[in-house]
Amino acid sequence: VSAAPEAIRWSGGRLAILDQTRLPQTVRYETIGTADALFEAIRALKVRGAPAIGIAAAYGIVVEMQRRAPAIEDFSGTLAAVCAQIVSARPTAVNLAWAAGRLRRAVTATAATTTDEALRRLAREAEAIHEEDRQICRAIGEHGLPLIVRGCGVLTHCNAGALAVSELGTATAPLYLAHARGVPFRVYIDETRPLLQGSRLTAWELERAGMDVTLICDSAAAAMMAEGAIDLVLVGTDRVTANGDVVNKIGTLALAILCRHYDIPFYVACPASTFDSTTPDGASVAIEERDADEVRAFRGTQAAPAHVAVRNPAFDVTPAELVTAIVTDRGIVHPPYRDRLAQAFSGPQ
């Protein structure tokens, strides 16, 4: 299985991220040496996608704590402040808080004897999160593989691919595996306005992997469904709440509603790190509103009146009742979701 370049590199205690704002034209890694630099990189979507920002956050916390180590007097207080700063970079994906929580627990579970020992534990936990993520993607791929049948048309939105995670992606994992096993199918990819994660990232990574890819405008999804080109929709998520509501890239809700109209199954791929059992429903999730200029212009080229009013919510909430099933690393979960998700995701994470 040949996936895209790694979104995150960690080697010799140094963190580098692939700057996704430059894709697909330029593949360039940026070294991240401070929490401030990581905060800016996450806000600017240089590293993006729910699992990837969780992994980057974990390494970013390690890097910042290593940097501050010589002057640290209160290790857990400093760690709490560094975690809070990084978690505040984006509000919607639960993976940031999840990763920070794991790092904090790694040092508080049993008291570390020295600062060096605490730093080693942090690094080990970040590496464990990264490695688990690879395995989780493979497990999602295996569970989702039967959904990709010969000759089918799959529509995906935004980028829940290798660039958003650590290896095969979440929504794309069944596609990578089906392709590797010689199953013929076609992937339709929404552009995903305003930042074009679909066309810049997903189309790039899946075409590179040799898949049969067709790019469409977001507004063409209904027409593709009406003409029978789409057999299923498969997307990722930034947070699935306790009742099975799905928070994902803006435009996901529209696809789910269309699927209901055209009687097309709507699947969501969700790793354990993206399930938020403590938030009751999607209405309780903070939806990130991004800069108006992302809609008025693209990479500096004006596409609207310079001062026109804009709404730019980055995510929307798809109610659980529109979700056919959730493909997790623990298996495919069907409705009713509340108990079944809790059961599927119980156990160590």
Ligand code: MRU
């Ligand atoms: O704003 P982005 O590019 O971070 O949004 C990403 C998405 O909406 C993805 O679908 C989601 O994070 C799942 S990634 C496996």
